[in-house]
Amino acid sequence: MNPSPAMQPLQRDFSPEPAGVATAILATMAFPYELPVLPYSTEALSPVISEKTLRFHYEKHHQGYIDALNKAIDDTEFQAMSLKALILTTAGRPDKDVIFNNAAQAWNHAFYWDSLSPRGGGEPPAMLKRMIEASYGSVQACKQALTEAAMSQFGTGWAWLVLDGRKISVVRTSDADNPLTRGLTPLLAIDVWEHAYYLDYQNRRKDYVAGVIEDLINWDFAAGNLA
Ligand SMILES: [Fe+2]
Numbered sequence: 001m002n003p004s005p006a007m008q009p010l011q012r013d014f015s016p017e018p019a020g021v022a023t024a025i026l027a028t029m030a031f032p033y034e035l036p037v038l039p040y041s042t043e044a045l046s047p048v049i050s051e052k053t054l055r056f057h058y059e060k061h062h063q064g065y066i067d068a069l070n071k072a073i074d075d076t077e078f079q080a081m082s083l084k085a086l087i088l089t090t091a092g093r094p095d096k097d098v099i100f101n102n103a104a105q106a107w108n109h110a111f112y113w114d115s116l117s118p119r120g121g122g123e124p125p126a127m128l129k130r131m132i133e134a135s136y137g138s139v140q141a142c143k144q145a146l147t148e149a150a151m152s153q154f155g156t157g158w159a160w161l162v163l164d165g166r167k168i169s170v171v172r173t174s175d176a177d178n179p180l181t182r183g184l185t186p187l188l189a190i191d192v193w194e195h196a197y198y199l200d201y202q203n204r205r206k207d208y209v210a211g212v213i214e215d216l217i218n219w220d221f222a223a224g225n226l227a
Helices: 005-012 021-028 051-073 083-090 094-115 126-136 139-152 205-216 219-224
Strands: 157-164 167-174 185-191
Touching (some): 083 094, 094 219, 139 167, 139 185, 185 205, 185 219
16 A cells, blocks of 8 residues: 555654664654653753753653644644654644644754763764764864854754764754754754753853853763764
């Protein structure tokens, strides 16, 4: 039987799922989705990200996207799709923006939790470091590019380290959008929506971004996403 047009994106959803805890849990779920467990305790990222910020972000915002996604796809053909297929199928379709926004934010936040670690910062693993140096000249220059992407994103959005072919690159996306919709492989995400930092830093996004990149960024997760 030929697949319906709405089901076709499932056919190109062959890429391996990322290795991170929250992302992997969410990727294996089906409707109805649940909030994936955090890979650390809610106070583990303090003082860069306080327990209060993390709890609001995870328990209210991430949970809110999950709940809204379940409501939007309840009793529709989209229930049968994987989360990644849902994102790819609804991207760029204004009539499906509620599904896209909540599916992408459900995925983006799981990916963000995995992009951070209480043992983060420092140097990337050797192979990733070599690839970063091939693309940017140095890890420091790459971190600077990531900082500039996070700072220059106007309004809500995300900064990402991605794999573009065999090249390491930095991109930014607006609102709920993510690099999957551009055929890129996400390696790391930094949430620059105000809800990610405002309780701790108010308007000082730069201090939040610097703290994340220097002390929390999970290079091991990024390296695991190269496969
Ligand atoms: Fe967020």
